[in-house]
Amino acid sequence: MSRSIRPDAVLVQAVIAGALSFAHLHDLAQAAGQTGWKAWAYPVSVDLLLVAAWRRLRTDGPSRLAWCWFLIALVASLGANIATAGFLDLDHPPALLRLGVAGWPALAFLGGTLLAHTPTPRPANDERDLPPDAPAPATVTHAPEPVTEPEPIPAAEPVPALPEAPAAPAAPAVQAPPALVAHARRLADDHQARTGSPIDLDTLRARLNIPPAMADAIAAQLT
Structure with a gap:
């Protein structure tokens, strides 16, 4: 019974934490001058970048690219949570915050593109690239065949000589006018x-x- 309750509790905790982080990112973007649907797009881009980097780490193993963008998205999420806790005056946000919020879409687009389209390097001794070992051919022993003497080759008949071709007639002498x-x-x-x-x-x-x-x-x- 406890094993079936534990995943449910973890899922509820993750949903609550995600909702709070989503709201904090929305409030921070709205305070930096992003209104309407743009304020809601910021938390979506941060969370999607975080999930994409984590998925790349789980699928392809340790990667500098995935760890770099995972830490960038994590810092953005944690920074929004801390900023909305009263450490910044959201009614008068500093210019550096406005600059960071304005430049985030391009940064998130770059990170998502690199995570989605950068191929994963394989090690040189990757066993998946090696062909399977072919089975050794079976050795079949044959009994020696009896040696037979070749039949004598009959002598070739003499070929009659071809008649000589008639000599070509001499070209007529050229007469100059x-x-x-x-x-x-x-x-x-x-x-x-x-x-x-x-x-x-x-x-x-x-x-x-x-x-x-x-x-x-x-x-x-x-x-």
Whole structure:
């Protein structure tokens, strides 16, 4: 019977303490100039940050990030309880209190985002990342098979020689037109007069813009 009453009493105590802390945070925010629904949003953000940090500690174990935001939310809750106990004049709150209350939403948003989206680092020797040990393969002993001599390979038959391909007909000789030969001769004489040396085959072909075979035929007639 006592075991069933104890959780109920703890739950009632937690509800009462949470309600008092909620009311103190509301009164402090209202005294700092936050009216209407904004005064009620402050205790909600403080309690949610406290619960989120505690849940991160319970789920992922000790963490500097979770402990940091847990202590920040706890200090905010305790500070509101102490401030509303008569240590501060809530009718004329100091400027530092107004500054802290005004900056709390951004701080709570940052803490909630980090707690929700920061991955938990795992130790290097985490056993969850290691694959399970595979069972050793069973060893099966087979009896040696009898050795059989390979059959003799028959000799390969000689391959008949292929008939020789007929020789390709010789390409017909290129005939250079006489007019082109005369023009090439004038170019050769002009080149020798200017340079003192006979014109070479590449220069002649470039000057006449003709294929190599035609250039060879013309050069043969110039010599």
